[in-house]
Amino acid sequence: MPKFTTIENEQIRKDLLVKGRNIFIKYGLAKTSIDEIIRDCGIAKGTFYKFFNSKEELYFEILINEVEVREAVLNELFREDLSPKELLSAFFHFSFNSVENNPFLQQVFDNDEHERLIRKLPVQMSEFNKMNAKRGFHAVNTLMSKGTLPIDDPRVVVGIMQAVMTLRLHKNEIGDEIFPFVKDMIIEFVVEGLLKEKI
Template sequence: MPKFTEQEKEHIYQCMLTKGKELFIQYGLAKTSIDDIVLACGIAKGSFYKFFSSKEELYFAVLKNEEGVRNQLLSELLREDLPPKERMSSFFHKAYQLADENPFLQNVFQKGDYERLVRKLPEHLQQSSLEDMNKGVEVMKSFIRQGSFRDDDAELAAGVMRAVLMLRLHKDQLGAESFSPIIDKIIEYVSEGMTRPKEPPKEP
């Protein structure tokens, strides 16, 4: 197996991310093979395994790149000069818009790739996904410190946000025409419920 310079390694890695993403968009995770990926990059199959142990690991790397946009969105959410309810609603709508405009993320949700990925990922990468979720918890803690949430449980708040976003997985079951108005209502209710000021305790 040839030895690569650091520059060659970076070139091969980026090629696999780019070509892998194109193939995953076209065929989905299940129907894309490692042979397809190495052929597209013009490398030997053994070279693939110098970077990834499976196509699922490559898929996860592509997904992590796409999630960089999500992290930027979370950062923008903290900076937006809007009332808490409108700021939360804006986040949800932007997140759904990004998913609808991104063909790779559409496949994640529509072709069952997400479920397959979760089943196939090794434990250390599943842990990485958990760490990503913890980033969301930190954002929620920032909102709580700002007094934007009625509750002070950051993990619960992050879990609710994640649950709303995961509804995108069920677009086909809910129906394409019904999905948007349903999600709009859910976002409205959740945003209001999460940000409504706490009621003072009733006097006995």
Template structure:
């Protein structure tokens, strides 16, 4: 198996993330195969497996990247000095707008994609995601409590 330079590894990884995202948006998780992904990236199947153990783990990595963008935008919103009503309104508006503008996030919660992903991912990854998501939710609620938006 060929050895890749760090630059080549990064290029392949980015290609997998970009092309994988395009395919998942277009066809969904169930109908996108590893063969589709490697063909789009111009790599061999063995190379794919050097980066991701499964297409579900690639999908999860893309989802995590999308969640980070959403988290950054929402964190900026919490830094603004808004009244409680404006903050809550902006929070929901921004959340829905982020999903509306992001075909990958739209697809992630359609046609059972999220449930399929949860079934196919290793248990430790699902548990870690759940823990992180819960912690972020608690942080958001605490900020809303501190600002007087929630009792």
């Protein structure tokens, strides 16, 4: 196997992540083969295995990158000078749209990709799910400490946020034409409800 320079290694890894993402979006995890990935990247199979032990590991790293980008944008949102209602509404809309407008994340959560990753990479996915839960609690605690949300049980608020995110799974049943209005109205109701002080 040829030895690559540091710059060549970085370029190969970048190609695997970018081109692998495109192939996964097109075919899904189950139907994508390592042969398709290496053909697009112009590398040998041995070179692929120098970077990743399986296509699932590549897929998982792409998933981590997608989530990191989403988190960076969310953190910027928390720094903006918005009213509690504006901030919470922006948080819900961004969280929703970050999956809705990202074909890779859509695939992860709409298909069986998540379950496949849990079967193939149980340790990594367990850590990933814990990290996501921790980030959810951190976001909610940040909103409570800023006074955006009244003090409440963070588990309940995170659960409500997860419930709103599952709304997109019912888009076809609701109907494409009215779905945006339904989504916006539900987010508005949830935001109003979360901001209401308990009596």
